[in-house]
Amino acid sequence: MxxxxxxxxxxxxxxxxxxxxxxxxxxxxxxxxxxxxxxxxxxxxxxxxxxxxxxxxxxxxxxxxxxxxxxxxxxxxxxxxxxxxxxxxxxxxxxxxxxxYPKRSAGGVMTTQYVAIHQDATVDTAFKAIQKSSIEEMIYEIYVTNDQGNLMGVVALRALLRASRKARITEIMDREPIFVTTETNQEEVADKVARYNLLSIPVVHPTGKLMGIITIDDVVDVIQEETTEDMLRMSGISTTEQDDPQFYVSGLQEAKRRLPWIFVNMLGSILAGYILWFFRYTIQEVVAIISFIPIITALGGNAGLQSSTLVIRSLAIGRIDRRDLWTLCVRESWVALLMGSICGGVILLITLAWHAHVMLGVVVGFSMTLTFLIAVVMATALPILLKYNGLDPAIAAAPLITTATDIASITIYLMTATVLLSSLS
Amino acid sequence: MxxxxxxxxxxxxxxxxxxxxxxxxxxxxxxxxxxxxxxxxxxxxxxxxxxxxxxxxxxxxxxxxxxxxxxxxxxxxxxxxxxxxxxxxxxxxxxxxxxxYPKRSAGGVMTTQYVAIHQDATVDTAFKAIQKSSIEEMIYEIYVTNDQGNLMGVVALRALLRASRKARITEIMDREPIFVTTETNQEEVADKVARYNLLSIPVVHPTGKLMGIITIDDVVDVIQEETTEDMLRMSGISTTEQDDPQFYVSGLQEAKRRLPWIFVNMLGSILAGYILWFFRYTIQEVVAIISFIPIITALGGNAGLQSSTLVIRSLAIGRIDRRDLWTLCVRESWVALLMGSICGGVILLITLAWHAHVMLGVVVGFSMTLTFLIAVVMATALPILLKYNGLDPAIAAAPLITTATDIASITIYLMTATVLLSSLS
Known part of the structure; x- marks a missing residue:
C-alpha cells in the first residue's frame, strides 16, 4: 500500500x-x-x-x-x-x-537537499556528484555556485545527459535561472513555478547565496493549501490561516471558527432590519412592498458575489492587478447595468401582473437596477483595495459583500418607495 | 523576456x-x-x-x-x-x-513525446535512447514496454544515473507504476499526481498499451483550471466549462454568462416574496416582525454557504466521499445547533431590548435556530448528492443554497410568528 x-x-x-x-x-x-x-x-x-x-x-x-x-x-x-x-x-x-524560517515563506517550504557543484567543474564531475549523493528527493536539476556559494546557474538533468562528459558545466548551464529569496511568500513561489513551468526553483539568501530549493511536488501542495484557504475565507468559515477543511475537529471548535463572520453578518443585518423598521409606515401604507424585499436583497447579493469571486480568483492567479481597478469597475458597471435593467424590466412586468400597481413596478424595477450597479462596483473594488493594503482579498467575499448589499438594497428600495409613492398617492 | x-x-x-x-x-x-x-x-x-x-x-x-x-x-x-x-x-x-480525445480527458491532456524502451534493454541502451531523443519536453522518467507496447514499468532518471551501465532495465524499474487510462477525467489525473507526488503519469489504452504521458507542469495547469471553474460555478457565474475568469470579453457576453443563475435566484426569491405577501396580515398586526427578516435570511444563507463551501472543497481535494454523508450531516447539525442557539439567544436579547416584546423574541430566537439547522443540513447533503449523481457539486453553492435558505427561513419565521403570536395575543 x-x-x-x-x-x-x-x-x-x-x-x-x-x-x-x-x-x-x-x-x-x-x-x-x-x-x-x-x-x-x-x-x-x-x-x-x-x-x-x-x-x-x-x-x-x-x-x-x-x-x-x-x-x-x-x-x-x-x-x-x-x-x-x-x-x-x-x-x-x-x-x-x-x-x-516562517512556515509560509520560501525558507519554510524549501529543502536543503540538492546537488550543487562549483562553476569550474565539468559535466563528468556533475555526474559523479549525483551518483554519490544520497538524496532521496527527486533530482531533476543541479545548481552551479561560485566560491562564495552564490547561485550562478542551473543545469537540467536532461541537458547534462546530452552533453559531452568533458564539457565544462558553465557551457551548458542556464545563466539566468528564475529564483526566489528565503523571505518570498509561498503563494508567490507557487505563482512563479506555475507561470514559468519549472520543476524546481532555487531559494537564495538576499545576499545571493544558494540556501535551498523548492520542488514542484511541494508547490502542488502549496497551491491546494492556498486555494482551500481562499475558499474557506470567501464563505466566511475562517479568518486565520487554514491548510485544510476540517471535519474531524469537534462541533464546538468548528462553531467557534465559523461564528466570527456570522456575528459580523448579524451586526450588518440588524442595521438592514433597522432600516426596514424605520420605513415601517411606508410599508404599512403599501403592504405589497414587502413581497419584493427578498427579491431585491437576494439578487443584489448574488450579483455582488459574482463580481467579487471573479476579481478574487483573478487576483489569485495573477490575471489582474491594481492598475486594472478602473477598467474593471467600468466593465463591471456595464455588466451590472445590463443585468440590472433586464431584471428590473422583468420585475416591473411581474409587479404589474401581481399587484396591478404601476408606480410600485417602477419603484421595484428602478431599485433593482441601482442595487445591481452599487453591489457590483463595491464587490469589484473591495477585493482589489484590500489586496493593495496587504490584506487577503478573499475576506471580502460572501459575508461582507452580502451584508453590504443587503443594507444598500433595502435602503435604495425603501427610500425610492417612500419618495415616489408618497409624492404620487 | x-x-x-x-x-x-x-x-x-x-x-x-x-x-x-x-x-x-x-x-x-x-x-x-x-x-x-x-x-x-x-x-x-x-x-x-x-x-x-x-x-x-x-x-x-x-x-x-x-x-x-x-x-x-x-x-x-x-x-x-x-x-x-x-x-x-x-x-x-x-x-x-x-x-x-475529449479535451478534458487524460487522452486530451497527454503528450505522445516520451522515451520508451523494450524490457529486454540495458541501462546503457536507455541512456542512448535519451541522448538520441529530440524531445524538448522535460524528461524525468522513462517507460518500459513489452513486445505489444504494453506498459511494464517506469524508471526514474535518477535511478538510471545511479545504476551500472550494464544492468538490465527490469532490475531497476518500478514494476507497479501508477497510471491512468486515456478516458480518465483530467481532475482525477490531477488528484493522482498530487496524492502520490508524481512527476509524470503514464496514460494507457484500456488494453494496457502505453499511449502517452502527462507531466506535472500540465497537471498544475489542470488544477488551476478546475479550481477556477469550481469557484466561478460556486458563485453562479457560469454553468459551462470555463478555464479562465474572463475580463476581456464584452459586457454583453459576460452578462449573458451570469444571467442564468440570477434568473434561478429570481424565481426562488419571488417564491420567498410570495410567502411574505401571504403572511401580510400577521406582519401588519405586529409590524416589528419586518425588522428581523433581513437578519434571519442573511444568517441562514451565510451558515448554509459555510457548510456547502466546506463540503465542496473537501470533495474536490478528495478528503470526503459519499460514505461520509451521514457522519457529516450529524457533525454539521451539531455545529448548526450550537451556532443557531447562540445567535438565537443574542437575537432574543436584542428583540427584548428593541421592541420589548417577549413572545416576538422567542419567535425570532426559535426561528433562527431552526433556520440554521435546515440551512446547514441542506448545504451539506446537496453537494454530495449532486456529486454522486454525476453532477458538479460546485453548482450547489451560492445561488441555490442562498435561495433555498431564503425560502426556508422566511417560511419558518412567519409560520412560527403566525402560530405563536395569534395564539397568544
Whole structure:
C-alpha cells in the first residue's frame, strides 16, 4: 500500500484510537515516516502522541528535510530539542536552521537537499556528484555556485545527459535561472513555478547565496493549501490561516471558527432590519412592498458575489492587478447595468401582473437596477483595495459583500418607495 | 523576456490591435510558439486571426504535441486539415490522433513525446535512447514496454544515473507504476499526481498499451483550471466549462454568462416574496416582525454557504466521499445547533431590548435556530448528492443554497410568528 493511501485510511477512520492503531501497524519505519508526511497537522499530533522520543527521532531521520521540518513544526515545541538530540549533529543543525524560517515563506517550504557543484567543474564531475549523493528527493536539476556559494546557474538533468562528459558545466548551464529569496511568500513561489513551468526553483539568501530549493511536488501542495484557504475565507468559515477543511475537529471548535463572520453578518443585518423598521409606515401604507424585499436583497447579493469571486480568483492567479481597478469597475458597471435593467424590466412586468400597481413596478424595477450597479462596483473594488493594503482579498467575499448589499438594497428600495409613492398617492 | 511574460503583456493589453502587434513583434518563431501555448484560448484566436496557414503550420511544428493539440482545438475547425498538411506526415498523424480525445480527458491532456524502451534493454541502451531523443519536453522518467507496447514499468532518471551501465532495465524499474487510462477525467489525473507526488503519469489504452504521458507542469495547469471553474460555478457565474475568469470579453457576453443563475435566484426569491405577501396580515398586526427578516435570511444563507463551501472543497481535494454523508450531516447539525442557539439567544436579547416584546423574541430566537439547522443540513447533503449523481457539486453553492435558505427561513419565521403570536395575543 502506498503511504498516501495509508494516510487516507487514517484520515477516514472515525476515532483517534483506530487512527493510532493503523499508524502503529505499519511495519517499516521508512513507510511510517512517509505516511507522517502525508498526514494533516492535526492527525500528525494525534498519531504521534505518546510515542517515545527515540522513535520520533528515528522517524524524522527517514524523511526529506522539508517534510521533517513540517512535522517538527506541529509537534509540542518543548519536545523538539530532545528529538533533535537523537539525530546526527550535522543533520539536526540543518533542521534547526530550517525551523527558523516562517512556515509560509520560501525558507519554510524549501529543502536543503540538492546537488550543487562549483562553476569550474565539468559535466563528468556533475555526474559523479549525483551518483554519490544520497538524496532521496527527486533530482531533476543541479545548481552551479561560485566560491562564495552564490547561485550562478542551473543545469537540467536532461541537458547534462546530452552533453559531452568533458564539457565544462558553465557551457551548458542556464545563466539566468528564475529564483526566489528565503523571505518570498509561498503563494508567490507557487505563482512563479506555475507561470514559468519549472520543476524546481532555487531559494537564495538576499545576499545571493544558494540556501535551498523548492520542488514542484511541494508547490502542488502549496497551491491546494492556498486555494482551500481562499475558499474557506470567501464563505466566511475562517479568518486565520487554514491548510485544510476540517471535519474531524469537534462541533464546538468548528462553531467557534465559523461564528466570527456570522456575528459580523448579524451586526450588518440588524442595521438592514433597522432600516426596514424605520420605513415601517411606508410599508404599512403599501403592504405589497414587502413581497419584493427578498427579491431585491437576494439578487443584489448574488450579483455582488459574482463580481467579487471573479476579481478574487483573478487576483489569485495573477490575471489582474491594481492598475486594472478602473477598467474593471467600468466593465463591471456595464455588466451590472445590463443585468440590472433586464431584471428590473422583468420585475416591473411581474409587479404589474401581481399587484396591478404601476408606480410600485417602477419603484421595484428602478431599485433593482441601482442595487445591481452599487453591489457590483463595491464587490469589484473591495477585493482589489484590500489586496493593495496587504490584506487577503478573499475576506471580502460572501459575508461582507452580502451584508453590504443587503443594507444598500433595502435602503435604495425603501427610500425610492417612500419618495415616489408618497409624492404620487 | 520569458514567453510567459510576453503572454502576460498580451493578456494585459487593452485592445485586440495592440495584442496582435505585440504578438507579431516577437522575432523568433520558437518564442512565438511558446507564447501561444501560454495564452488563454480566447487570446489564441485573437492573435492568430488572419495569419497565413503556412505560418500557423510552422508555429504548430515548434510546440510540444500536447500544447500543439490545445492550439488546434481552439482554432476554426475547418482550418485544421490545411494546417496539418503543412506539417510532416507522421507528426500530423500523431496530432490528429490526439485531437480525437475529449479535451478534458487524460487522452486530451497527454503528450505522445516520451522515451520508451523494450524490457529486454540495458541501462546503457536507455541512456542512448535519451541522448538520441529530440524531445524538448522535460524528461524525468522513462517507460518500459513489452513486445505489444504494453506498459511494464517506469524508471526514474535518477535511478538510471545511479545504476551500472550494464544492468538490465527490469532490475531497476518500478514494476507497479501508477497510471491512468486515456478516458480518465483530467481532475482525477490531477488528484493522482498530487496524492502520490508524481512527476509524470503514464496514460494507457484500456488494453494496457502505453499511449502517452502527462507531466506535472500540465497537471498544475489542470488544477488551476478546475479550481477556477469550481469557484466561478460556486458563485453562479457560469454553468459551462470555463478555464479562465474572463475580463476581456464584452459586457454583453459576460452578462449573458451570469444571467442564468440570477434568473434561478429570481424565481426562488419571488417564491420567498410570495410567502411574505401571504403572511401580510400577521406582519401588519405586529409590524416589528419586518425588522428581523433581513437578519434571519442573511444568517441562514451565510451558515448554509459555510457548510456547502466546506463540503465542496473537501470533495474536490478528495478528503470526503459519499460514505461520509451521514457522519457529516450529524457533525454539521451539531455545529448548526450550537451556532443557531447562540445567535438565537443574542437575537432574543436584542428583540427584548428593541421592541420589548417577549413572545416576538422567542419567535425570532426559535426561528433562527431552526433556520440554521435546515440551512446547514441542506448545504451539506446537496453537494454530495449532486456529486454522486454525476453532477458538479460546485453548482450547489451560492445561488441555490442562498435561495433555498431564503425560502426556508422566511417560511419558518412567519409560520412560527403566525402560530405563536395569534395564539397568544
Amino acid at each position: 502506498h503511504p498516501a493511501d495509508i494516510a487516507k485510511s487514517i484520515h477516514d477512520s472515525p476515532d483517534i484510537a483506530e487512527k493510532r492503531r493503523l499508524f502503529e501497524d505499519i511495519a517499516s519505519s521508512s513507510t511510517k515516516a512517509h505516511v507522517l508526511s502525508e498526514l494533516s497537522s492535526e492527525h500528525v499530533v494525534q498519531v504521534l502522541r505518546g510515542i517515545p522520543l527515540t522513535e520520533l527521532s528515528a522517524l524524522i531521520k527517514e524523511l526529506p528535510r522539508d517534510d521533517a521540518t513540517d512535522i517538527l513544526r506541529v509537534l509540542p515545541q518543548e519536545a523538539v530539542p530532545a528529538i533533535l538530540r537523537g539525530i546526527a549533529h550535522e543533520e539536526a543543525a540543518q533542521l534547526e536552521c530550517l525551523l527558523t | 520569458h514567453p510567459a511574460d510576453i503572454a502576460k503583456s498580451i493578456h494585459d493589453s487593452p485592445d485586440i490591435a495592440e495584442k496582435r502587434r505585440l504578438f507579431e513583434d516577437i522575432a523568433s518563431s520558437s518564442t512565438k510558439a511558446h507564447v501561444l501555448s501560454e495564452l488563454s484560448s480566447e487570446h489564441v484566436v485573437q492573435v492568430l486571426r488572419g495569419i497565413p496557414l503556412t505560418e500557423l503550420s510552422a508555429l504548430i511544428k515548434e510546440l510540444p504535441r500536447d500544447d500543439a493539440t490545445d492550439i488546434l482545438r481552439v482554432l476554426p475547425q475547418e482550418a485544421v486539415p490545411a494546417i496539418l498538411r503543412g506539417i510532416a506526415h507522421e507528426e500530423a498523424a500523431q496530432l490528429e490522433c490526439l485531437l480525437t
